[in-house]
Amino acid sequence: MLNRPAHALSTEWLVNPQQPEARVRLHFSGEADPTTRQLYAALEVQLSGDWKTYWRSPGEAGIPPEIDWRIKQPQGSSNIETVEWLWPAPERIEMLGLHTLGYKNGTVFPLLIQVKDLNQPVSINARLRLSSCTTVCVLTDYEIQLDFTPSDLKTDPQASFLIDKALSRVPTTMPDTGLSVESVVWNKENNKVVATAHSETGWEKAVDVIIDGQEDITFSLPVFTIEDNQLQAVMNASSWLGEYNLSDESVTVTLLNGDNGLEKTLSVKEVAASSLPADTRSASLLVLLGLALLGGLILNLMPCVLPVLGMKLSSVLHASGQQARVTRKQFLSSAAGIVFSFWLLAAFLWILKLTGNSIGWGIQFQSPWFIGFMVAVTALFAANLIGLFEIHLPSFLSTRLAAAGDNSTAGHFVQGMFATLLATPCSAPFLGTAVAFALSTNSFNLFAIFTALGVGLALPYLLIAARPSLLKWLPKPGQWMINLRRLLALMLLVTSLWLTSLLQAFLPVYLLLMIALIPTVLVLHRLLISLMPQAGKRILLLPSVFLSMAIVLFGAWSTGLFTPEQSTSDNLIWTPLNEQEIASSVAEGKVVFVDVTADWCITCKANKIRVIDRDPTNSLLQKDSIVTMKGDWTRPSEEINAYLQKNGRFGVPFNIVYGPAAPEGIPLPVLLDHDSVTAAIEKASSR
Structure with missing residues (x-):
């Protein structure tokens, strides 16, 4: 491995042939603290495309990167006493349904390397093990070799800038921004962990609380409750080993508030369910x-x-x-x-x-x-009830x-x-x-x-x-039983036609019409025969076909089969669900009404017909100060699935209102009504 001159000390880019999508490099700023004998360094990781790597606690999957400095090995690193690895604030990344913590496209890890003697040569002979993932994961080793004398180093401005920028993203090195983590409590009965935090300057839209520090225990996505400057993050804990005990155990809480952050280690206190926030007590x-x-x-x-x-x-x-x-x-x-x-x-x-x-x-x-x-x-x-067979x-x-x-x-x-x-x-x-x-x-x-x-x-x-x-x-x-069987057959036929309409996302319209027409003709033909047995099967076939065509075409039109691209409502402009646009709209002082729905969700359709498409809600949603967003979950969507789970939901319908007075959102009930929608919009818009 080539060694750079003392004024620009770093390795070349290291690439392992087994993983060409990743490359790494070790930098030194050239600065040294004579009191602590610390050198400022950084491990730069670059990943192409959609590749990701992990934080120190990767979440539900993944392996964090680590370096074996081989300090005690004869042919390993020398004149190195300790190495402190600093971790920039991670992103939450959902991959294959698993919630992980890490970095997309790479990151820069600051390293504080304490040497034994600044005037003696330092030899680095280490091995980095890096896990990088897309839909598959690759575990790759990199050999890092570098020799230099700390007292001979000169400051490298580019490396110093890179390291300082990375340090600004590490919660433990961020300046005091008025953030504090006050407590972490746990109730065993309902498996709830609640972290309480405070911000003197208020809370940004991009707020997060991450708990780690307990091996084999992971914590779910938090659900936030914000009142004034106080924040409570409620989450579940789980362990692949089964039973666990968090009482009096030490955990690390990483609190992120926009570009600011804080990291604090606390002891978990076990509390009774009655001591939890009121909206979490029912979780037993x-x-x-x-x-x-x-x-x-x-x-x-x-x-x-x-x-x-x-x-x-x-x-x-x-x-x-x-x-x-x-x-x-x-x-x-x-x-x-x-x-x-x-x-x-x-x-x-x-x-x-x-x-x-x-x-x-x-x-x-x-x-x-x-x-x-x-x-x-x-x-x-339906055919069985009508007596077809x-x-x-x-x-x-x-x-x-x-x-x-x-x-x-x-x-x-x-x-x-x-x-x-x-x-x-x-x-x-x-x-x-x-x-x-x-x-x-x-x-x-x-x-x-x-x-x-x-x-x-x-x-x-x-x-x-x-x-x-x-x-x-x-x-x-008596005869009423026969008539009721006919009615039930028609109900099931309508259900079958409705289910057929759900295939519009997967099949062409003409094929759906043919699929729907065949059972409709058979059932209606049999129904007409039972009503008019004297007419004969052949005579009733033609009216059965025409009646079936009319029913199928009307059903296709009423369910939007001919215009699948139409909006949820004709007079409302729906934009696709986008969390960044929600934050931008709220920052502009607007209210955002989010409707997460699916074509197969009949409760969603009922909400649309009963509330969203009717006044006063419909007229209210048409105001310029209100943005309407729709998340369509008809087909699988990792983004919408992650959004639902982030809000503690696993199904549709899900409606929530954001605004200047409620940037974290006001969830609405499953069955909408005009009063709840109006009240949420008024509360979110008022300051």
Whole structure:
């Protein structure tokens, strides 16, 4: 390795053939402190493209860089006593669904190297191990060799500027900016860690709190509560080892406020749940199980569960007039199917989390294969109810699926499973809180919360199973049952057409129309035959085709299939979600209304029809002082997924209002109403 002259001491760029996208170089400023015998140096790392490297605590994945100075080895570095590695403030980087801390495109690490004697030669013979990642990670070694005598060095202005600039980004070397970290507390029961900080000058939009210092323990993205100059950062702790104890353990808190920062080491104090901030006390597992149970129950009343209601009514029809024992068994089977399907969802999300993929409530509807599967299922159920044909499961199950007069349980079990799958595009009050906790905690809590959600959704089934006599209140079997089956078939057909419209993000329009037209013709043709048996099948085929074409074309027009690029509302100008633009707009004194939505989210559609597209909210959002932003989660998006999780959410709809008086944002309820939107906008805009 070439040695530079004493007035410009640095290595050449070091490149390892195994990782051509990264290069490193060691600089010395030429300055030395005669009192401490410290030399000022810096390790410069440059990464091309989207490559990244890591902070000292990389987060959920990654390996921090390190240098083995080989001070005690015979052929290693000599005349070196200690080396202090300083860490510039990191960025939060989401990669493959994992939250990491590091540096994009590289960084400069300041080094304080203390030598034994400034007048004796220093020999550096060290090895740098650097982890760099995109969608794959490469662990690379670099041999660093340099020989010089500190007393012979002259100041290198370029190296000094590089080192000073890097030092300005290190929280431990930043000047006093009125920041302070007051405490870190932990409640074991609800797994909440709360860091409290204070700023004499107020808080910037770019505020962050990072906790590290405990091996094998990671901390989730913080959720901030800001009141005047006081800040509270609430996060969850987790360990891949399972059990852990933070009580009286030492942690390092890195507080970032815009371009300013502070780092402080504190002892964690264990507190009771009642000592936590009021908005975090409800996070205990017992309370969250109650919220999940209530959220699952309310899910039965959401507009997207109409086809599920149809399946329930179909079960009631089949159960009418039979023995209480059989009724109880069938309804318990449906309830078991619901709970089992929630276990499948929990397992699916758990696997996604372990493998580093994005997770969230209803994300299966981001897959065209899943949507296509549900289109086929709902169409088959509709055809079965109208009597087009009977659906048989494999013979070894010895059952028919939801067929009249069938006393077996397998069909009802499967019916409950599909009921759950059709319910997942919806959000309900309390559901978001429970799901957010479940997806940010350990596997036991995840399955416990999803079990409670399933039991909540299955409560009507369980009620009938407990009291089969309730079915006696139904009218006696007759023509009304046939008419109700026809109505349920139409409801499921509409559901199938709606699901087909969700494929517009993946398939061309003409193919979607053909997919929608085929089951519509079959079901309507059979329906007309049952209504007018004397007319004959052939005569009714032509009106069935024309009626089906009219229904499909009207549905395509009403769902925006012909104009997929149109805005969420015709009279509102929506810009794509961008956190930097939010901060810029708020700095200009404007209010920002954010709507994170998805085409498959029926609760989102309900909010749009009931509130966003209607006055007074619609007129309010049209004001020049208000910026409307939309995040479309119809298809997978790492950016939107990261934004949701940053705000403690794992599903849509999510609406939040930012403004000069609320730069951190005011989250809105899952089900919007005019009063809550108006109040949030007024609060965010007032100073």
